[in-house]
Amino acid sequence: MIVENVMTAPVISVEPSTSIGEVAKIMLAHRISGLPVVERVGRLVGVVSEGDLLRRSELGTERKRPWWLEFLVGPGKIADEYVHAHGRKVEEVMSTDVVTIRSDAPLDDVIEAMSRHRIKRLPVIKDDKLIGIVTRSDILRALARALPSASAEEAVNDEQIRNAIVTELARQDWGGPFIRVNVQNGAVELIGSIFDERERMASRVIAENVPGVKSVKDQLIWIEPVSGMVILPPDDSKR
Structure with a gap:
């Protein structure tokens, strides 16, 4: 543009x-x-x-x-x-x-x-x-x-949603093989490990921007690289 x-x-x-x-x-x-x-x-x-x-x-x-x-x-x-x-x-x-x-x-x-x-x-x-x-x-x-409207989104299946998320994650320097993506009826589940807490929100944003996504569940575990401390994912039900 x-x-x-x-x-x-x-x-x-x-x-x-x-x-x-x-x-x-x-x-x-x-x-x-x-x-x-x-x-x-x-x-x-x-x-x-x-x-x-x-x-x-x-x-x-x-x-x-x-x-x-x-x-x-x-x-x-x-x-x-x-x-x-x-x-x-x-x-x-x-x-x-x-x-x-x-x-x-x-x-x-x-x-x-x-x-x-x-x-x-x-x-x-x-x-x-x-x-x-x-x-x-x-x-x-x-x-x-430029932002897509919900009414304009084309119908997509779970496999297309998953492929779109995985492809976008692979394009990012911070994204990688440690994040897995499951999709069922438009509900996305992010599973795996991250090494910087800011990657959590970035991963959610990638999923939320894919047409057809109805919800995103964060199951990512943060591993602090220096200390090796493991922090479990947030409880979405308490948000």
Whole structure:
């Protein structure tokens, strides 16, 4: 799946000359927390977000420091903060160091960029022009569409269920020959040994994701590799 399949388009944007008041009204009306800033030719020049509008003189929230700390910060930084607190146009308060994504990039690149830069949205670029925006909500909508629905699942028999679970376990570095799988009328039983308690939940998730599975019973015994201590499986009836 690529960005173009999940992005929001057309995207709501503003021009650099748009007033701060107009930006605030647009954000509130559309319930969004950030807007791309685009020149008339379609070139992306920045992003304005709620965070850019929090330190404002009108609210009495502009940044305040002791005089000695302002001396250490320097006049340039203080002048820049003054512009953000008193500026009336988007171009005076927007962030110009914008992280973007190509329309043909895989979703994995989106997640990596959001995690690395700690951001919630990415403007989507094609031929050097803004064509959309991809947000965390867009990713969640794509996930909701990708998850199989119970009504859409095809009928499968116990052997098909077992083969699917065993095959997926074999693909994992942590999965292996120590886990056996029994299936009867869609009820899965996991039997055998694990050497890390986290493998227990991972094994259950594999089974639960196979179409046709009605329940999963955990009979896995955890063997602690260093001490050799054996911990019996949990009692599902007490959960």
